Amino acid sequence: MSFLKRAFRDAVSQGVRKGIGDAIGKAVQQTVEPRVTQYANETAQRIDKAADNAARQAAESTAGLEGAFANLGRSVQNYADLVSRDLKVCPQCGQPASADTKFCPGCGGKLPEQTLGQGAVCPACGKQNSVGMKYCADCGTMLPAAAAEAQALESRNAQVMQQWEQMLPQYPKWNCGGRELYIDDYDSYICFRASFSGNDQAARQAVEQYRQLLQQNGFRPAGEYPTVEQLYKRIDGVVYRVDTEHCFDGDSDCPSIGFDRSEPRGGFDYVKPEPRKKTSLKDLFRF
Numbered sequence: 536m537s538f539l540k541r542a543f544r545d546a547v548s549q550g551v552r553k554g555i556g557d558a559i560g561k562a563v564q565q566t567v568e569p570r571v572t573q574y575a576n577e578t579a580q581r582i583d584k585a586a587d588n589a590a591r592q593a594a595e596s597t598a599g600l601e602g603a604f605a606n607l608g609r610s611v612q613n614y615a616d617l618v619s620r621d622l623k624v625c626p627q628c629g630q631p632a633s634a635d636t637k638f639c640p641g642c643g644g645k646l647p648e649q650t651l652g653q654g655a656v657c658p659a660c661g662k663q664n665s666v667g668m669k670y671c672a673d674c675g676t677m678l679p680a681a682a683a684e685a686q687a688l689e690s691r692n693a694q695v696m697q698q699w700e701q702m703l704p705q706y707p708k709w710n711c712g713g714r715e716l717y718i719d720d721y722d723s724y725i726c727f728r729a730s731f732s733g734n735d736q737a738a739r740q741a742v743e744q745y746r747q748l749l750q751q752n753g754f755r756p757a758g759e760y761p762t763v764e765q766l767y768k769r770i771d772g773v774v775y776r777v778d779t780e781h782c783f784d785g786d787s788d789c790p791s792i793g794f795d796r797s798e799p800r801g802g803f804d805y806v807k808p809e810p811r812k813k814t815s816l817k818d819l820f821r822f
């Protein structure tokens with residue numbers, strides 16, 4: 536094989552691997568990475584062979600480049616679909632396992648009943664869709680894998696809100712949306728995040744809404760430098776603070792809200808001192 540052909544084949548191979556990631560998602564991408572499962576090597580070999588074929592086609596005909604790529608794309612999709620029929624993926628850690636496995640070999644978590652391929656069979660019309668699709672290509676029904684994922688997400692969110700009740704009882708509950716919710720407990724600081732998946736406008740509106748909710752619940756600006764980004768409330772002598780000032784540091788559609796008990800600078804009920812009156816010489820010598 537000439538240098539040119541080999542270089543082309545490598546480029547195609549790389550493109551294919553990237554294409555797999557884009558087209559059919561992380562789960563199947565893992566199967567084309569060698570060493571992961573028995574399917575991985577077989578699939579990688581098939582894809583290499585397909586890439587070889589594509590290179591040959593492209594080299595032999597002048598009009599073949601586009602066609603060769605299209606063929607290659609189809610082959611890859613077919614191999615991935617084939618592999619997905621015998622493959623489960625752990626919803627907790629993402630490790631692939633064979634169809635007869637009940638518990639994840641990586642983390643011990645319970646694996647789904649269905650393989651990836653079965654999860655892409657339409658419950659309404661029976662079409663076998665490609666793995667990674669959310670809705671049936673023929674009739675638009677939500678596919679089982681996507682439905683299961685949505686349900687898992689919902690129950691994880693519900694868990695976060697349950698943690699909220701225990702960890703943040705003094706603060707009004709977040710009810711301002713977000714696709715995926717997180718709660719993290721640092722030593723003296725609890726951090727709550729709500730992902731808005733690429734919609735920073737919605738994220739900003741949600742934070743604004745939450746500030747209003749806080750103020751309706753008696754939280755208010757306090758201290759020497761009062762601001763609505765830092766809201767405080769005193770309950771039984773203890774100050775509770777919500778920090779939304781650094782909400783979008785690093786992530787514009789996933790606001791990060793901090794909760795803690797730090798006192799506002801200058802005290803909760805800080806009163807600005809009256810400016811001192813200027814004293815003139817005349818005042819000093821007045822009788």
Ligand SMILES: [Zn+2]
Pocket residue numbers: 625626627628629630639640641642643644
């Ligand atoms: Zn696992």
Ligand SMILES: [Zn+2]
Pocket residue numbers: 657658659660661662671672673674675676
């Ligand atoms: Zn369908």
